[in-house]
Amino acid sequence: MSALPIADTAPLLELRGITKRYRMGDSNVHALQEVDLAIARNEYVAFIGPSGSGKTTLMNIVGCLDRPSGGRYFLNGKNVEELDDTQLARIRNREIGFVFQNFNLLGRADALHNVMQPLVYRGTPLRERRRLATEALQRVGLGQRLDHLPNQLSGGQRQRVAIARALVGSPSILLADEPTGNLDSSTAQEIMAMFAALHSAGNTIVLVTHDAEVAAHAHRTITLRDGRVIADSRRAEPGTT
Amino acid sequence: MMQLLEAARAAWNAIRAHLLRAALTVLGMVIGVAAVIVVVAVLHGFAHTITSQFKSLGSNGLIIVPYETQRAELAGIQARLTPGDLIAIRRQVRGIQDVVPVLPMARFGGSVRFGNHSTDSSITATTPAFARGGVQYPVQGRFIVPGDDATRRPVAVIGDAVIKNLGLPDHPDGHYVQMFGTWFKVVGVLNKLGTLLGVLNQDNQIYIPFETGVSLSGRSTPPDIIIQLQVSRAQAIALVEARITRVLRERHHLQPAQGNDFKIQSSGELIKALTKVFNIITLVVAAIVGIALLVGGVGIMNVLLVSVTERTREIGVLKSLGATRGDILLQFILEALLLSMLGALIGLFLGWGLSTLVAHLVPALAAARVPAWIVALALGFTAAVGLIFGIAPAAKAAALDPIDALRYE
Ligand SMILES: Nc1ncnc2c1ncn2[C@@H]1O[C@H](COP(=O)(O)OP(=O)(O)O)[C@@H](O)[C@H]1O
Ligand SMILES: [Mg+2]
Numbered sequence: 001m002s003a004l005p006i007a008d009t010a011p012l013l014e015l016r017g018i019t020k021r022y023r024m025g026d027s028n029v030h031a032l033q034e035v036d037l038a039i040a041r042n043e044y045v046a047f048i049g050p051s052g053s054g055k056t057t058l059m060n061i062v063g064c065l066d067r068p069s070g071g072r073y074f075l076n077g078k079n080v081e082e083l084d085d086t087q088l089a090r091i092r093n094r095e096i097g098f099v100f101q102n103f104n105l106l107g108r109a110d111a112l113h114n115v116m117q118p119l120v121y122r123g124t125p126l127r128e129r130r131r132l133a134t135e136a137l138q139r140v141g142l143g144q145r146l147d148h149l150p151n152q153l154s155g156g157q158r159q160r161v162a163i164a165r166a167l168v169g170s171p172s173i174l175l176a177d178e179p180t181g182n183l184d185s186s187t188a189q190e191i192m193a194m195f196a197a198l199h200s201a202g203n204t205i206v207l208v209t210h211d212a213e214v215a216a217h218a219h220r221t222i223t224l225r226d227g228r229v230i231a232d233s234r235r236a237e238p239g240t241t
Numbered sequence: 242m243m244q245l246l247e248a249a250r251a252a253w254n255a256i257r258a259h260l261l262r263a264a265l266t267v268l269g270m271v272i273g274v275a276a277v278i279v280v281v282a283v284l285h286g287f288a289h290t291i292t293s294q295f296k297s298l299g300s301n302g303l304i305i306v307p308y309e310t311q312r313a314e315l316a317g318i319q320a321r322l323t324p325g326d327l328i329a330i331r332r333q334v335r336g337i338q339d340v341v342p343v344l345p346m347a348r349f350g351g352s353v354r355f356g357n358h359s360t361d362s363s364i365t366a367t368t369p370a371f372a373r374g375g376v377q378y379p380v381q382g383r384f385i386v387p388g389d390d391a392t393r394r395p396v397a398v399i400g401d402a403v404i405k406n407l408g409l410p411d412h413p414d415g416h417y418v419q420m421f422g423t424w425f426k427v428v429g430v431l432n433k434l435g436t437l438l439g440v441l442n443q444d445n446q447i448y449i450p451f452e453t454g455v456s457l458s459g460r461s462t463p464p465d466i467i468i469q470l471q472v473s474r475a476q477a478i479a480l481v482e483a484r485i486t487r488v489l490r491e492r493h494h495l496q497p498a499q500g501n502d503f504k505i506q507s508s509g510e511l512i513k514a515l516t517k518v519f520n521i522i523t524l525v526v527a528a529i530v531g532i533a534l535l536v537g538g539v540g541i542m543n544v545l546l547v548s549v550t551e552r553t554r555e556i557g558v559l560k561s562l563g564a565t566r567g568d569i570l571l572q573f574i575l576e577a578l579l580l581s582m583l584g585a586l587i588g589l590f591l592g593w594g595l596s597t598l599v600a601h602l603v604p605a606l607a608a609a610r611v612p613a614w615i616v617a618l619a620l621g622f623t624a625a626v627g628l629i630f631g632i633a634p635a636a637k638a639a640a641l642d643p644i645d646a647l648r649y650e
Contacts, residue, residue, distance in 0.1 A: 065561055065643045086565045093563020104558045104647070108258050120247045121563040165562070 010077065011038040012172060012204055013062060018071035020057050020227070031057040032068070033227040039206065041172075044199040046207045046218035054227040055208045056177055062206060063096045063175045064088045076172060093121045097166030101178035103158040105150040105165075111137060112146040115165045122169065136164040140194065156187035163194060167203075174198065177208040192217050245575075248568065252576035255548070256583070263580055266544040269537025270584025270626075271591060274619045277530040278592025281523060281615045283599050288519050289610070301475050304511075305330075305468040305485065308504040320502035321465045322489075324455060329492055330468065334484045336477045339370040340470040344454045346421070353407065353447065354419040360406035362399075364420060364447045366454020371469070377446070382414045382429030389428075389450040396453075398429040402444035418447075421457050425449060478507060534623060538630035541580050545573065545634035556638050557646025570639040577631020578624060585623035589616060 020032040032054045039045055047055045060066035061073065064080060073080040075095060083091065092098075105114050115133035124132070137143055140160040150158055159179060166174055176195070180188035196217060199205050209215050223231035256263045307320035327342045344366035351364040371377070372384040379398060389396050397418060404413055409427070417424045434443035458464045472481045482505050489503055549556070556569060593611055 060644055063561075065647070086567070089560065089563050089565040089568075092561060098561045100647075104554070104561070106555060106558060108254050117559070118562040120244075121565070121568060123244065 011074075012041045012043075012076065014038045014074045015062070016072045018058075018061060018068045018073060020054070020061065020066070021069045030227050032061070035071070035227075035229055037222065037229065037232075039173075039204065042199070042202055042204055044195070044205045044207070044217075044219045046209060046215035046221045047224060048209055048212065048215040048221055049224035051210055053224040055210070055224055057227075058224065059175050059177055059206065059208050062173075063098060064091045065098075089121070093118055094169060095172040097169070097171040097174045099159070099162050099166050099174065099176035099179045101181040103150070103155075103162045103182070105158055105161055107150055110147045110149050111142060111153070111161045111164075114150070114161055115168050118165060118169050132168050133164070136168040137161070139167070140164045154187075155183050156190055159183060159187075159191055160194070163191075163198075167198070173204045173206060175206050175208075178210070179207070180209075180211075180214055188214070244568070245571065248571040248575050249579070251572050252579050255552075255572075255576055256579055262544070263583060264587075266541055267537065267580055267584025267587070269533060269540045270581055270623055271588040273530050273533035273537055274585045274588025274623060275592035275595060276533065277526065277619055278589060278611055278615065279596045279599065280526045280530075282592070282596035282611045284519055284523060284526075285610045285612060286596075286600060288516065301472040301478065302508040303470050303472060303478070303482065303485075304506045304508075305470075305489075306504050306506065307465060307467075308502060310500045310502070322468055322503060324464065324466065326489060326492055327466065327468055329488050330470070330485055333488045334481060336473050336481055336484075337470050338473055339373050340468065341368050341371045342451050343367050343371070343467040343469055344451060344458070344464050345467070346449070346454050346457070351420060351447075353403065355407035355409055355416065358407045360403065360445075362403050362406070362445045362447045364449065366449050366451045366457075368451045371448070377431050377434075377448075379429035380432045381412060382427075384429055385448060385450045390452045393453045393456050394450060395423050395425045396428045396450065397425040398431055398448045399427055400431045400444040400446040401433045403447060404430065406445070420447070420449075423457070482507075531622070534626050537584060537623075538581070538626035541577055541584075541627060542630040542633055545577055545580075545631065546637065548576075549573065549634050549638045552638075553641060553646045553649040556641050557643050557649065560641070560643035561647060566639040569641075570635045573635035573638045574628060574631040577634065578627045581623045581627025581630075582620070585620050588623075589619065 015035055015037040018032055018035040018037075019030065022029040022031055035054075035058060047058060049055050057066065061068050064075070064083075067081075075091065078091075080088070080091070098104075106117065109117065112130070112133050115136050116129045119129040119132060134143070134146060137146060140163050142157060142160055142164065145153065145157065145161075148157075150161070153161065159182075163174075163179075166176075174195075179195075180191050183191060192214065195205055195207065199219075205218070207215070207218055215221050220232070220234045222229055223233075305322060307322050309320040324342065327340065330337075331340050346364040346366055347362075351362060353360055353362050353364075367385065368390055369385050369387055372379070378384065382398070384398055385396070388394070397420070399409075399413065399418075403409070403418075404411070407418065409416055409418075413427045413430065416427050418427060419425070431444070431446060431448075455464050472478050485505060486501065490501065493502055495502065556564075559569065596611065
């Protein structure tokens with residue numbers, strides 16, 4: 001495993017010796033083993049690896065959806081280990097924006113209310129929520145689809161709603177797990193272009209994919225195999241601002 | 242506060258998504274609340290009707306009835322009030338008026354005939370002052386007059402139902418009906434009272450002069466009567482009761498150790514007794530309804546538990562967006578609360594509608610009233626049940642692990 005020197009002074013997040021075990025009957029599944037990792041602000045990182053290599057598990061830990069079995073995780077200098085469930089929820093709400101392969105929109109809520117939802121949990125007043133959500137949807141090109149329900153939108157549009165929802169609270173980091181996995185190639189291209197634009201606008205992005213072509217959009221590629229980081233490479237000219 | 246509003250909105254959206262299922266879920270609540278509203282409203286109506294009838298008897302009214310202690314009954318002594326007692330009370334007790342003997346000729350129905358029709362009516366012998374109570378009065382012809390009594394005339398004042406049962410003409414004055422083997426001339430028709438408690442027809446009544454009744458009941462045993470009277474001044478009721486007690490005990494040769502063989506009831510006491518009965522009925526109904534509501538609560542809990550499973554993924558998504566356990570808990574408890582309140586509201590309207598219907602069908606019922614306290618109680622209790630039975634599903638939802646919930650298929 002290669003630990004490259006980190007350019008930024010303080011990393012946005014830092015993982016040290018992170019392991020994740022699942023008990024399956026009598027045996028242990030080692031989903032992650034001794035992962036060391038640091039990601040700086042405004043990096044565009046891809047986790048790549050074959051299916052079952054631990055990408056999603058790693059992303060869930062980074063996103064504070066899951067807790068590691070061992071190791072330490074610092075996010076924005078905070079030791080995540082010490083936080084209780086409510087504080088983790090608060091971090092997910094303020095620091096993390098998730099984008100899932102299957103969109104995971106709220107089926108009964110229209111685009112606008114899907115995007116407003118994260119702001120509910122931080123107590124943003126209704127008018128402000130509406131304004132921020134409308135802006136976020138405009139940014140992903142769905143300003144005309146505010147009142148559409150998820151089942152009235154195409155796959156690409158749904159994923160854009162999901163991206164708007166992930167972005168609406170201005171999180172520190174955007175985590176996307178196989179975001180193009182359920183999309184046709186031209187729609188996938190659109191979504192990848194959107195991530196590139198978001199990165200240029202200063203967002204920190206972690207992309208999970210098994211597809212090298214998709215991973216090529218990122219500026220840094222972290223390769224996983226059997227729960228271990230086996231490669232960590234940067235493109236020659238990182239497009240940081 | 243905003244969090245609460247948002248949770249309520251989310252809860253409402255979830256309910257709205259399956260409105261029919263929600264309606265079926267809260268059926269228990271609907272029936273429970275409707276039942277309590279109907280019963281209380283109808284009982285209230287009855288209580289109101291009956292109390293107002295007793296009130297028209299006068300709050301100063303006393304009724305003296307024979308009363309057998311158990312011991313006397315065992316000894317074969319039959320308590321009686323006789324015309325002699327009536328005369329003694331009239332003569333010896335001051336401060337009273339309208340002392341009326343009531344002689345039930347056939348308490349549970351005596352046979353009456355007109356032409357080839359016959360019917361069973363409640364037949365009572367009494368004196369003219371009976372009509373002064375104001376409950377029963379003639380709407381056609383006249384009531385019994387002193388002359389009827391003095392000369393033991395065979396005349397009868399009849400109720401509305403008797404006219405119908407015997408096929409008498411609408412204006413039956415002057416026609417003759419046969420009772421106790423004697424022909425009685427109909428001289429008056431009584432006001433309509435309607436049906437009491439839906440079964441007891443109060444208009445199947447016949448009144449004849451007291452002395453006529455006494456002579457008919459034969460010479461061998463003195464007739465067994467009830468005495469009604471009015472006390473002139475409300476403050477004197479206790480005093481009058483004491484005087485009557487003294488007079489009657491003396492006349493009945495009761496030893497100091499013996500209890501009274503009669504009972505003095507005031508109309509106030511009767512109302513009290515009646516109120517007690519109504520309260521007991523209300524309590525029993527409340528208990529049954531309480532059980533119905535609990536069953537309704539269990540229904541809501543079950544549906545919500547299923548719903549939590551169905552919406553596992555949605556809960557996972559909400560958690561990924563930053564919902565805390567508390568946020569999820571609140572949303573599902575509010576969902577239970579809203580569901581139960583929905584049931585209560587439907588039940589309220591249903592109950593109100595039904596009791597209005599009952600009031601229309603039963604004329605004796607002045608008007609079914611839905612008192613505010615029962616509405617408040619029903620809503621409050623339903624809300625409490627919703628809250629309590631919402632806890633388990635809400636706790637289940639809140640406790641879901643975000644990863645497991647997101648992976649749930
Ligand atoms: N909840 C779980 N229980 C048991 N094993 C799990 C669970 N989640 C993941 N795993 C295992 O952990 C390993 C990594 O899974 P995952 O992170 O989903 O891989 P990837 O996203 O790279 O396909 C796999 O072997 C998977 O079977
Ligand atoms: Mg995966």
